[in-house]
Amino acid sequence: MIRLQQAEIQHTTIGEDCWIGAGAKILCGVTIEKGVVIGANAVVTHDIPAYSIVAGVPAKIIGVRG
Numbered sequence: 406m407i408r409l410q411q412a413e414i415q416h417t418t419i420g421e422d423c424w425i426g427a428g429a430k431i432l433c434g435v436t437i438e439k440g441v442v443i444g445a446n447a448v449v450t451h452d453i454p455a456y457s458i459v460a461g462v463p464a465k466i467i468g469v470r471g
Contacts, residue, residue: 418437419431420438420440420441420455422439423440423441423442426444426447427446429445429446429447429448430449432449437449438452438453438456440470441454444461447462448461448462451463451464457470458470
């Protein structure tokens with residue numbers, strides 16, 4: 406039965422000074438470092454380094470801030 410299956414808990418971490426666009430999805434276990442910008446409707450499936458700009462499905466780095 407589904408209710409008897411064991412769940413694996415994964416923590417998602419979002420750093421300071423991040424901007425997450427409307428409708429963006431961030432999957433479990435992903436780490437978003439400081440200063441990241443995530444575009445609207447992006448699907449983040451992996452860790453994102455600091456000050457990156459990401460967009461798309463799945464999210465890809467399209468630029469760097471500063």
